[in-house]
Structures are given as structure tokens and as C-alpha cells.
Amino acid sequence: MAGGFHDIVIVGSGFGGAVMAARLGAHAKTLAKKPSVLVLEKGWDGSGKLDPRSDGGPVNAQGNRFRHTLSPAYTSKVAQVFTDPRGTYQRGAPSMNVIAGKGFGGGSIVYDGVSLRAPAEAFEQVRDGRRLWPSFYSRAALSPYYAMVEQRLGVHRLAWTDASAPHHQLATKRDFVFAEGCRRIGATAVPLKLADAGDANEGWWNQGQRFEGRQDLTKNYLRDARDSGVVMWSGCEVEHVAPTKDGYVISGTDRRGGAAVPFEIECRVLVVAGGAVGSSGLLLRSVDRFGDARALDPAQMLGKQVSANGDYGVSGVVGRDYEHDVEGHKGKPMSSFCPSFFGQHKFVLIPFYAAPLYLALGGASTLLRPREPAASGRGSTGIARDATGLEERAFGLAYKKRLMTFGPRMLTMGCLAIDACEGEISLARSGTGCDVSWRETSATTEARWKAAVDAMRRIYEALGGEMYLDAYRKDGTVSTAHPLGGCRMTERGDAAGVVDTCGESLRNRNLFVVDAAVIPSALGVNPSLTIAAVAESIADRLIRGAGTEALADRLA
Amino acid sequence: MSRSPTHAITRREALSRLLGLGVLASTGCAPSTGDASAPAIALPAQVPGEEVAARSRYADDVDALCDVLLPTELDASGKVLSPGAREADVDGALRIEDFVAIASAQGILPALADADVRRLSGGADAFRAVLNAELAVLAARHRPLAAFRDLPRAVQEQIVVDAFDDDAQRPLVLVARAACFVAFLGAVTNDIGLRAVGFPAFESFEDGLAVSGYPRTKSGRLVDASTEDLARLAGKGDLDDYTYNRAPAPTPGDDLTTVLDASGDLL
Ligand SMILES: Cc1cc2nc3c(=O)[nH]c(=O)nc-3n(C[C@H](O)[C@H](O)[C@H](O)COP(=O)(O)OP(=O)(O)OC[C@H]3O[C@@H](n4cnc5c(N)ncnc54)[C@H](O)[C@@H]3O)c2cc1C
Numbered sequence A: 001m002a003g004g005f006h007d008i009v010i011v012g013s014g015f016g017g018a019v020m021a022a023r024l025g026a027h028a029k030t031l032a033k034k035p036s037v038l039v040l041e042k043g044w045d046g047s048g049k050l051d052p053r054s055d056g057g058p059v060n061a062q063g064n065r066f067r068h069t070l071s072p073a074y075t076s077k078v079a080q081v082f083t084d085p086r087g088t089y090q091r092g093a094p095s096m097n098v099i100a101g102k103g104f105g106g107g108s109i110v111y112d113g114v115s116l117r118a119p120a121e122a123f124e125q126v127r128d129g130r131r132l133w134p135s136f137y138s139r140a141a142l143s144p145y146y147a148m149v150e151q152r153l154g155v156h157r158l159a160w161t162d163a164s165a166p167h168h169q170l171a172t173k174r175d176f177v178f179a180e181g182c183r184r185i186g187a188t189a190v191p192l193k194l195a196d197a198g199d200a201n202e203g204w205w206n207q208g209q210r211f212e213g214r215q216d217l218t219k220n221y222l223r224d225a226r227d228s229g230v231v232m233w234s235g236c237e238v239e240h241v242a243p244t245k246d247g248y249v250i251s252g253t254d255r256r257g258g259a260a261v262p263f264e265i266e267c268r269v270l271v272v273a274g275g276a277v278g279s280s281g282l283l284l285r286s287v288d289r290f291g292d293a294r295a296l297d298p299a300q301m302l303g304k305q306v307s308a309n310g311d312y313g314v315s316g317v318v319g320r321d322y323e324h325d326v327e328g329h330k331g332k333p334m335s336s337f338c339p340s341f342f343g344q345h346k347f348v349l350i351p352f353y354a355a356p357l358y359l360a361l362g363g364a365s366t367l368l369r370p371r372e373p374a375a376s377g378r379g380s381t382g383i384a385r386d387a388t389g390l391e392e393r394a395f396g397l398a399y400k401k402r403l404m405t406f407g408p409r410m411l412t413m414g415c416l417a418i419d420a421c422e423g424e425i426s427l428a429r430s431g432t433g434c435d436v437s438w439r440e441t442s443a444t445t446e447a448r449w450k451a452a453v454d455a456m457r458r459i460y461e462a463l464g465g466e467m468y469l470d471a472y473r474k475d476g477t478v479s480t481a482h483p484l485g486g487c488r489m490t491e492r493g494d495a496a497g498v499v500d501t502c503g504e505s506l507r508n509r510n511l512f513v514v515d516a517a518v519i520p521s522a523l524g525v526n527p528s529l530t531i532a533a534v535a536e537s538i539a540d541r542l543i544r545g546a547g548t549e550a551l552a553d554r555l556a
Numbered sequence B: 001m002s003r004s005p006t007h008a009i010t011r012r013e014a015l016s017r018l019l020g021l022g023v024l025a026s027t028g029c030a031p032s033t034g035d036a037s038a039p040a041i042a043l044p045a046q047v048p049g050e051e052v053a054a055r056s057r058y059a060d061d062v063d064a065l066c067d068v069l070l071p072t073e074l075d076a077s078g079k080v081l082s083p084g085a086r087e088a089d090v091d092g093a094l095r096i097e098d099f100v101a102i103a104s105a106q107g108i109l110p111a112l113a114d115a116d117v118r119r120l121s122g123g124a125d126a127f128r129a130v131l132n133a134e135l136a137v138l139a140a141r142h143r144p145l146a147a148f149r150d151l152p153r154a155v156q157e158q159i160v161v162d163a164f165d166d167d168a169q170r171p172l173v174l175v176a177r178a179a180c181f182v183a184f185l186g187a188v189t190n191d192i193g194l195r196a197v198g199f200p201a202f203e204s205f206e207d208g209l210a211v212s213g214y215p216r217t218k219s220g221r222l223v224d225a226s227t228e229d230l231a232r233l234a235g236k237g238d239l240d241d242y243t244y245n246r247a248p249a250p251t252p253g254d255d256l257t258t259v260l261d262a263s264g265d266l267l
Helices: A015-030 A072-078 A139-153 A173-184 A221-227 A275-289 A356-361 A397-403 A443-462 A528-544 A551-555 B011-027 B061-069 B090-094 B099-105 B114-120 B124-142 B153-165 B170-185 B192-196 B230-235
Strands: A002-011 A037-040 A079-083 A095-101 A155-157 A193-195 A231-233 A236-243 A248-254 A261-272 A312-317 A347-352 A410-417 A423-427 A434-438 A477-480 A511-513 B080-082
Touching: A002 A015, A002 A248, A015 A037, A015 A221, A015 A261, A015 A528, A037 A221, A037 A236, A037 A261, A072 A079, A072 B099, A079 A434, A095 A275, A095 A434, A139 A155, A139 A193, A139 A528, A173 A347, A173 A410, A173 A443, A221 A231, A236 A261, A236 A275, A261 A275, A261 A551, A275 A423, A275 A434, A312 A443, A347 A443, A356 A397, A356 A410, A356 B170, A410 A443, B061 B124, B061 B153, B061 B170, B090 B124, B090 B170, B099 B114, B099 B124, B099 B170, B114 B124, B114 B170, B124 B153, B124 B170, B153 B170, B170 B192
Parallel strands: A002 A037, A002 A261, A037 A231, A095 A477, A261 A511
Antiparallel strands: A079 A095, A155 A193, A236 A248, A248 A261, A312 A410, A347 A410, A423 A434
């Protein structure tokens, strides 16, 4: 068994872990004792630059190990899906699917780069008379940290048209068509703010962006961390954490080199940053190792009240007579959004590129027509029947022909809404994985999704086309790429959470959670910028010892 | 950047495959079983019933099932109008190690019961054997002594519909369907399916490089937008771009100042 000691260990390298690694790494260098910082990431090093021992494939002509293939043998290296095993398989049963990135950079290696600040009212949500976010947090309080992240990721706003803007900073045909659809129903689309690496994108890979065009975290925060001397191990999955007298012991499996080698590492300060599902799962698995006095989950809140960030995706086509092609696969995967409904209905709409493979298999949205096009709500309608009374089929020539509209006429869009955190994360029956579930949709969320689905259907119809049947209306499946919560932040002493406003465990000094898991509510916009801004703010307070014990003292 | 001809199967090979299949389809001959994509198991000879084709153009029932799920479109002369799962090398997808387990883990297949995962795992040959056996039983229910691959298309389709509705059979057809679409749209061993749905050809399949950017000319040359005159190219009808480079018309009466700040964030 491999072992050792590091002063600070960070588990996971997504938006939470990468920011913490960069900031704590740079700070550690300035301390007299030069404390060591180690990042443990269960995925691989696709960048080919962070872990010399990573056993990924050879670095390719683009200088990394990424490939444009959706072969599951490959995608399992860069992404993971969590599901409700009691769900989709038994048709009609409620279920949930969560997709997350895996590898150095976490979600950033598969994401679309959308970088929006969360609206002020996301932080002000109240439930049962209590503000969901600790009082420390507000849009204004996070503003300086948002600015830091925007600066580090090179976030800029795209333009519809501008002779002086580089070509790659323009929105796409898909957005133009979407904007026209919005206009026809009385709404407005505007260009998005994006982090991108200055590439003109290349709409193909599963999120439509070439890897060297994506501003993933291996190019900024993780590179900074490496340059500060932070050690990074890929292929190392942490399975349990347990308290020691003056720190923590982390145990797991190192899969570099093919063999599964168990490891056990001790540390003084532990930062768990495995993402909403990853961090909640790791702590759920470790609960028994913490006695009552140091209970990890005194309020029984671990894995509870998980938000899907109101994600709801649909697909459809514009009419044959509509004057423009959509060509949704070209350009950046997301480049405009419609905020017109946010004031009244608390959702935004975003057109996006979705790989036809996933549409064909119908996990989130299908290529089938709904029996009742205007239906909305969980399991509200089935598959349309043809003239002979038979249900449309998700196979065969007609289905393939529908798929072949992908290039010219297919338009995919979705909403991000403020949901009521109806999801839950639990341990899988076997192995080290997690299951997710979405038992019931609250009336509030349902009303928002209904308004969103209605708006999206009207957009398709306004363009002479139609919206297909999605998995929520068909099977009740909620699909999200933006899970939030599971280890919610709370004011210290409040029983409604797992960690305090600094992400520190309520009863375990020096055990932090810093990632999507601590976000206590839906945001209504894509969350990575907020997750990173919260991490910047936590790192800043820890380094300065503002409102919490300073890192230097914790390590003394 | 110019295109490199390094596809895992070259375009010429793909074309000859397509043409070959077209010819085979028109002559009713089975494809050679000597190549790598041939099924690994030998099937007992079938006695064709009255209404079935004289000779099968399928290597086995699984091969036929894949053509039902994601068909090759042929014209009356047998020419391929659009490729299907078999041209896209569904056998290659089925040969992916632990296909069922990793396809489930990647959300390509719904979560299957543990017993089904066990039944369908164990390698491509094992899966194929199970599926061929099941298809033989299903076919026999419709036409005694007829093989699935020899049944008329309408009957084959009905068998598939029934299988999707049957708890015991559904996992089998789900796996087969997933393999077909993964092969067709997942760029596993070629980009035939992607091109069929309107995507540009890979620049380098071996290097895993799809398209390296826009704007390009219709013939695929990457255009440097900072030095070349896009308007002129567009005027000549030779521009393949992703933007109209013009703003959409404003929406009368929709005032965003109450929801959006000057930098483009929600207030
Ligand atoms: C396809 C897709 C597109 C997206 N597009 C956008 C977008 O455009 N804009 C946006 O704002 N958001 C987007 N998101 C969401 C965004 O990626 C996530 O919200 C964000 O990455 C979450 O950051 P995180 O730090 O919480 O966790 P993650 O980024 O998920 O990182 C967690 C990391 O921890 C590792 N890990 C987990 N458990 C362990 C363990 N036990 N041991 C070791 N390592 C572990 C994981 O492998 C992973 O690399 C997208 C997500 C997906 C999947």
C-alpha cells in the first residue's frame, strides 16, 4: 500500500478543486514551512501536462490526449453519468440522470464555457422562513470573486456581429434562428458570456467544442497550481476519509499503470472537491468513520435537497419553409440565451448543440413526436401514433430520416430554472458509485418548467417546425449537467446544512467541501462561474484568516 | 489546414464498402465471412419458408436486426442511398470491451438490472450468441422454421416492436440499438454515419480530429477570416460558416433592462 503525508490534500480538480489548488498552492509557497499540497483526481490527465505518471494515451498532434469520439470506451475517460437504477429501465418510473466531467479539470473538460454570474435573487431565496444561502453570500459580495474568475478564464461576451470582433467571438446561425423564434413569440435572445481559448470552435465533439478551443481548467488554474509546486495525481480515487488526532487519513485506489494499488495518505487540511455527486458520495461513504462528537452529518442533510439547476432540454426542428438552416453542429455549443422570462417565471432559455447520438437514444429528449404536443408535466404524454394507430418507433428508416435533419433543421434548446432542489444523492448498492433520484417535482418547479416548455414549443411552432417528445414528459426523467447541493452551506450552528460558510464541516476542523456540493440552491444560470467564485472567496478568507482561522495557523 | 486522408477506414474503402453492399444486396449474396466484421459463430442452416427471400443477404440474425434498427437505405436497383448501422461498423461497436457495462455507465443505455448486465456481458461473441438465440425463438413464433434474417421486413419490425415492449427482451434490443447508434453517430471506427447526418468528414480519424474550425470553403479549406474576404467567398457561394454575422431583428416591446445588466449577466 502506498502512503505518505501531505499538509493539504484536495480531492477532485473541477471548478472547486482547481481554484483551491491554485490559490492554496500559491499561498503555501509563501509560508516559511512550505507546506505540501497534493491533488488527487480519479480521472486521467487528458492534458498530458499535469501528471507525468498518468497512463493515458499518447499525446496527440494537438498536444493533448483528447479525441473526437463518442465511443463509450473513450467517453468513460472524460465523463461519468449517475442515474436512478429504479428509474428509466422500468418505464414510467421517476428517474434522474446526472452527467459530470471526470479527469483533471472536472466538468471543464466537457463543458460549454458559458460563464454567467448568478442573478441576485438566486442568493435571496427563502424556504420555510430561512434564507437558503448563508447571509455572507450575495451577488454583490461575490462580485469581486466573479471578476477574478472571469479574468483568469478570459470570459468575454460574444457579439451578433461586429467587424472588429474576431470571427470566433460571434454567435452562430443556430442563435440567429433561435433569436428569430424568440422574437416571433415576443421574447429576445442576446449573446452569451463565454470562457473560450480563442479558437473558432468546431462544433463536433459531444459538446461541440474542440478540446484546444475549450477553456478548460488545465490551461489556467491547474497550470498555476502546478507552477506553484502542487503535486497532482490522476487515476487516484478516494474511497474513504476518516479523522485522525490532528488531521485526516484518506484511503483509496491508485489505478495508474493499470493495476489497482490501494493508498492511504495523511494530511492536516482536507479539501473535498469531487463535485456535487462525488463529494456527497465520498462523505456518505465515510460517515461511519466519524464518531458522534465529530459527526459529519449531524443534521442528516448529506445528499439531500439536490438541485438540477432547473435543467430541461428539448429537441425539435424548424419548418422546411423556414428561410434559414440551423446547422446546430457548427460554432460554439452554446452562444446565446433568452432572459425575457426570468422576471416572471425564473428561467432562461438557451439553444445548444447536442450530439445526435444522445438525441437518437432519447435519454433526455427524443426524436419522437408527442401524442399531445401541448402537454407539459412529468409523464404527461406519450409517443404519437401514426395514421394506423401504431406508436412512432425509435428505430427504422423513418427514424433515421428524422435524424438526418440534424445538419440543416434540427434545433436543440433547454431551460435553466430556479428549481426547488427536489433531487437526492445516495450510495449505490455496490461499488463506490452513487445513485441519484428525483422523486417528486414541486408545484413551483413544475409551473416554471411548464412555462418554459410552452415557450420552447411556441418557438419551434413560430419557425414552422415542431418540438419533439422529451424524457420528462415521456418517462418523468430529469436530466442535468448542473447538479448542485448535497453538502449544503449553512450558518454555523444551523441544522439545515453540512458545512459552514467557508465550506468547513460543522464538527470537523480542517475538513472542507468546496465545489458544487455546497451550493445551497438553484442558480437559474450555468453554475461553473459561481462555483469558482465561491471557491475564490473561501480561499481568500482562509488565506487572510477573515471570519475563519487562517490557513497558516491551521497548518502550524 | 488541409485535410489529411488518415481515416481509420479511408473514404475510398468506405465507398467501396457501400458499393459492395449495394451489389450484394442486389444480387442477394451474403457478404464474405472471412473479414474481421464477420460474426464469430456459425449458424445452423435455415429452411426458408414460402414467403422468405431465397437467400439471405445477412451474415446472421444479429446482422439483420441491426439493419432493421438502423437500416441501409437502398433504391430499387440496390444502390445505397444512405448508409446504416452495418456500413458504420456496428460489429466494431459491439466488440468494444464491456460494451454493456460502459454504455450503461455513460448513459447510452438505461440502467439495466444486474442480471441483464451479467447475461449480456462476457464479450461480443457471447452477446451475439445470446441475441441470435433469442431472435431465433422470436422468429419461430411468427414463422416456424424461418430465421429472423429471412423474414419480411414488416414482420422483423413487428418482432422488434414486441421485444421493446417485453421486459425480458427489452434489454437485448436496447443493447443492439445502442450499438447501432453508437457505431453510426459515435465515430467509433469511422465517420460514415456522421457524414450521413450532415457533418463534415473527419480531418484525421486516427488522430481523433473532427473539424478544426470555421469558416471554411465548401471544399473544406480553412479560411483565415482576418485576411480573406468572407463576403466575396459568400458571394461566390463558397463559404461554409457558422454565423450570419448580422444581428437579429429587435423584439418590439420586450424590455430587457429589468433583467439584464450591461455586461450581459442577469441582474
Ligand atoms: C457536458 C457538460 C457541459 C457543461 N457546460 C457548462 C457550461 O457551459 N457552463 C457552466 O457554468 N457549467 C457547465 N457545466 C457544469 C459544470 O461543468 C459543473 O457545474 C462544474 O464542473 C462543477 O464543478 P465542481 O468543482 O463542483 O465539480 P467537477 O467539475 O465535477 O469536478 C469534480 C472532479 O472530482 C473528481 N472526483 C470525484 N470524486 C472523486 C474521488 N472520490 N476521488 C478523486 N477524484 C474525484 C471527478 O473526477 C472530477 O474531475 C457543464 C457540465 C457538463 C457535464
